[in-house]
Amino acid sequence: MAQEKTKFLAKERTIAQPGFNRWLVPPAALAIHLCIGMAYGFSVFWLPLSKAIGIKESIVCGPEIGFIQELTVTHCDWKISTLGWMYTLFFVFLGSSAALWGSWLDHVGPRKAAVVSTFCWCGGMLFSALGIYYHQFWMMLLGSGVIGGIGLGLGYISPVSTLIKWFPDRRGMATGMAIMGFGGGAMIGSPLAAELIKFFASDTDVGVMPTLIVLASVYFIFMMSGALGYRIPPSDWQPTHWNPSLSVKKNKMITHKHVDVKNVFKIKQFWLLWGVLCMNVSAGIGIIGMSSPMLQEIFGGQLIGIDKPYGALDKPQLAAIAAIAAGFTALLSLFNIGGRFLWASFSDKLGRKNTYLLFFILGSLLYLSIPQSANTGNKVFFVGAFCIILSMYGGGFSTIPAYLADLFGTQMVGAIHGRLLTAWATAGILGPVIVNYMREYQIAIGIPREQVYNQTMIVLAAMLMIGLFCNLLIKPVADKWFMEDIEEQAETVNQLEKQLIMTYESQDIRERPSHVLTILLAWSAVLLPLSWGIYKTLQNVSKFFN
Incomplete structure (x- = not known):
């Protein structure tokens, strides 16, 4: 009854039930990190955005247009150096939001933090798309740089403590799996964005705005799936056959x-x-x-x-x-x-x-x-x-x-x-x-x-x-x-x-595995796009050796 009265995103609702397999948590973390990792690949947008008005060639702003004027200018194109400020803001707000709201995350649990991250990251991309439509750079900075940067910070740290608690015997491996996804996000996102830009580009549009809308929609599905897949172990849980005193x-x-x-x-x-x-x-x-x-x-x-x-x-x-x-x-x-x-x-x-x-x-x-x-x-x-x-x-x-x-x-x-x-x-x-x-x-x-x-x-x-x-x-x-x-x-x-712990004890459950098919599907959902990203990267690597 207690669980029915708690809110869906409450930390209590994420406590794993008896029989949950801990290997379902890493793909949930990867689903989020592979999406927010696109922050590393945003440079794929700089060149086409520098021609957002001119389409074929950039319409260069006059010398009287400084950075402040570029925030609202509508008659000339943005410089690539100006667009790079979005990348800077990503990581400034990643670090600051992680520091500011890290304690809140531990209090509310990884699911709620990941859901907030999803809305910030994907909502920020949509707001940036609106900024491109109106050619307002301040909207892009606020959307992807600030709001998206907050989503980056919350999404980056949301699985860390959860994975460490599920894998006390393999802490490094567990965090390595998730944070690998952050590094791999651009491997998927950059070539995908490049293909989408080509598809949407026309004589009147460089194709970045619809690309951001599509990416935000796809990322929303993946990130929400990952957020809902998060589970935390009861406080006294430990893997079978693991003795913490020996470590x-x-x-x-x-x-x-x-x-x-x-x-x-x-x-x-x-x-x-x-x-x-x-x-x-x-x-x-x-x-x-x-x-x-x-x-x-x-x-x-x-x-x-x-x-x-x-x-x-x-x-x-x-x-x-x-x-x-x-x-x-x-x-x-x-x-x-x-x-x-x-x-x-x-x-x-x-x-x-x-x-x-x-x-x-x-x-x-x-x-x-x-x-x-x-x-x-x-x-x-x-x-x-x-x-x-x-x-x-x-x-x-x-x-x-x-x-x-x-x-x-x-x-x-x-x-x-x-x-x-x-x-x-x-x-x-x-x-x-x-x-x-x-x-x-x-x-x-x-x-x-x-x-x-x-x-x-x-x-x-x-x-x-x-x-x-x-x-x-x-x-x-x-x-x-x-x-x-x-x-x-x-x-x-x-x-x-406490009630869940009593349930564990009364059922005397060790590590009853979840259905193998469920685990395979969860891992396939993240490994297939990651494999595609690696394939596209290897195509570029081949240029170096050839």
Whole structure:
């Protein structure tokens, strides 16, 4: 009776019934992350939107039109640099919304947070489509940048604590599966958007507005399905044959107590982890944005078998190496995505602290080796080094939630993770600024283009060394910060959950599996589009090797 009186989106309604199979939760998380991950692929809209009025060619605004005027201008086209502000706002609001509403998420549960995320992300895209119709850039910033960015933050952290609680024996693997989806969202969304733009483009429309409407509709279905598929385990649930005391004995960094999110800013381990994430992301995110021009400028004509520097190439040759560079970027995206799952899973065996030690030591050595491989024209080692670096960049994102759970417990890990994502927002500014401004400075003082990244690699290696230092200082959290048993019970167990726990105990159910067909259908729903995205990416990768 108690469950019938609770609201449909209430946290109590998401507590799993006896017989629920935990392997149904990861595809629900993937359904959401694969949709919001399209934030990485929004650049596919920049070029056509820069010709939204001119259609064939951009109608350039006069010099009197600044950024403020571009927000409402209707007689000339937006600059690509202006459109890029949407991308910036995505990740600013992702980090800030995750930090602001992380505690609310833990209170209301993942289903309600995911539903709010769905309406924000898809509603923001529809509002942006309306902005394109009226050619009002402020509507696009508000729609996708602000409202959509809030949806990003809530959608990104909504499955983290849930998966960690369902997979206490495989925390890294569980979070790796979900966060892999965020990295893979653009692999599906970008080629799909490109095809839709071609389909809808006409003599009077560049095709972006209807594309956004279609994407918002498709994403709404997938994200709502994922949100409704979320379940959380009862507070005392644990996998069959898993002994938590053994994991503590094996790894002293793992706790089974819980820290209150209200105290986390007072704990030095939180700020050390903040530095770990910030440095790892800063060292990788700037390279992602510059990977295509970097490869072209360093190797120039060598990419097509011509012994000419980048500045001496003609237009057909530049187009040829640009296609190869696009394949290089696609290759990096595959390693970024694969690293999110593989490194996080590997951390379950190696330990989170040791995994980050490997990231920082190996990453810094690879960064320091890149100038040598560039100077000698060793393209294989150059590309291989960046593939490994980007895999560790992705692995850093997926390993950090499990690291937090090890140190601070699982009860409020979603809220704590939200606060930690401010490091991502910081790195999203720091990394690109370092890479881009150092490049501009090197060119300005006359350094040849093939050498302008050498000093940058040394700086990025130094940033990883700072991250290494922070990681080495991380120790188990002092006992004084953990909640007492009475506090934990007050936070987790309500009357309905007590009734469900009694039901579990009375039925003596271990891990009675859900129907195999249900699990297969759930996984097929997310793996089929992901496979299509990987196929399209591999087509681009083939350009690099051919």
